[in-house]
Amino acid sequence: MAANNVAMALLLVVVLEVGGVGGQLEVGFYSDSCPDAEDVVTAAVRDAAGNDPTILPALLRLQFHDCFVRGCDASVLIRRASKDTEENNSKNQGLRGQDVVDAAKAQLEDQCPGVVSCADILALAARDAIAMLLTRSSIVQTGGPAFDVPTGRRDGLSSNLRDADALPDAGDPIDLLRSRFAAAGLNDRDLVLLTAAHTVGTTACFFVTDRLYNHRLPNGQRGADPAIPAAFVAELKARCAPGDFNTRLPLDRGSEAAFDDSILRNVKAGLAVIASDAALEDSNATRAVVDAYLGPARRRFRRDFADAMIRMGSIRVITGEDGDGEVREVCSAFNT
Ligand code: HEM
Incomplete structure (x- = not known):
């Protein structure tokens, strides 16, 4: 390992420890x-x-x-x-x-x-x-x-x-999402970056239909969340009929096949498919992070996403021979 790599590896260990x-x-x-x-x-x-x-x-x-x-x-x-x-x-x-x-x-x-x-x-x-x-x-x-x-x-x-x-749940308001991430030792930037994992993959209509048919309206009735642009409501309704829980649709409208920052552009444009993604626009703190990655920090998105994955992968890990825990023989069961 080159000296630089050793230094980087040591730094990483230190950063993870200090980060708590x-x-x-x-x-x-x-x-x-x-x-x-x-x-x-x-x-x-x-x-x-x-x-x-x-x-x-x-x-x-x-x-x-x-x-x-x-x-x-x-x-x-x-x-x-x-x-x-x-x-x-x-x-x-x-x-x-x-x-x-x-x-x-x-x-x-x-x-x-x-x-x-x-x-x-x-x-x-x-x-x-x-x-x-x-x-x-x-x-x-x-x-x-x-x-x-x-x-x-x-x-x-x-x-x-x-x-x-x-x-975290797809229906959680932004403050609850933030506090769930904080409880895991992750901040608002991590919340936005990691949610951007939704640049790939799909969701079941199960997680979308409440936004389309069951949002509580000011007049006491139920309907589509008025915060969603009408044309997008129509588009989502065409994919997810009432009571359809199983049909799957891409989380990142129009760019589901590429790992990129288009999910954040969709969030900004009101085109988030699930409510928790849309919620990133609901607090000043997370909105500022979205804006940063669509603006000045744009080139850092991929690298910062990777760093956020490393932070997520370090949440309350058990380490050391003397630590609690074990190395399982099969992953689906505890050792006997
Ligand atoms: C902020 C809180 C989050 C909420 C509420 C949330 C919610 C969801 C929901 C409802 C789905 C659809 C599941 C399904 O129908 O199968 C989903 C899919 C997915 N989530 Fe999240 N998620 C969150 C954060 C994350 C994070 C931190 C990651 C990874 C870093 C992640 C990665 C994914 C991926 C890749 C998929 C697509 C799965 C597939 O295509 O099979 N999500 N998420």
Whole structure:
């Protein structure tokens, strides 16, 4: 490793610690103990995306849903017949990508048993998914920003249904979104940057129909949120009929295939598809961040998004041999 890289890696460790959202993570944590770990994860993501490119945004969402509940500890991956685990919370409805993590884990257990945590596999898979984001028909390496992921997370020892209530919800007003991010050690800039992950992927009409048919109007009736431009209401109604919960539509209108800042332009223009994206315009603080990334900070968007992903991936991580937690043998169950 060149001296500069060593200095950067050390700086990153220090920044994560001072920032208070992480423990002692480091880039290349497995370089001695399991040198192919990152390549194995990349190959598993690539295989999965070859069959189904929509798995890439799903993996990105999966890491968000892991990190915001008890920290990035793979608690979202626990599956139990009793259905009292995080993944059964309605806020985790439609989560996908767990099987990609499971597949990478199975290979890594063959190569280096008991070494690579599921929480790290998930963080690496999300990173790879961003870099592999899709064009219309093929996977390109340069879709989203590429970045180093600090690793060394351990897997958590609990997963409770109600803990996932802490997850932000599409219907949350901006102050609640801000406070949920603050509770995770993330600020308004992180909120805007990370929400911009919605530059890719799709939403079920389930998360859109309330805005179109069920918004409480001043006259006491229910209808479309008057803050949404009428033409866009008509467009969304044509995609999502009343009671249609399952049809999927792109989160980033007109630019769903590219990893770019168009989601922020859509937010600014009132063309956000889900309410929580539109809400970024509802506070001075978040509106200022949106404006900055559409203006002076525009060129920094990709790099800052990657940095925000690293901060998100550091939320309340468990680290160190003596730390609580374990390295699971399979990602869907605690060790016995
Ligand atoms: C600010 C709070 C957030 C809310 C309320 C929220 C809400 C949602 C909702 C409702 C969906 C549609 C889910 C579905 O129908 O399958 C979605 C999808 C998605 N979210 Fe978020 N999200 C938030 C933040 C984030 C963050 C921080 C990330 C990652 C950094 C993220 C990444 C994604 C991705 C990539 C998808 C598309 C998934 C797919 O196509 O399968 N979201 N989000």
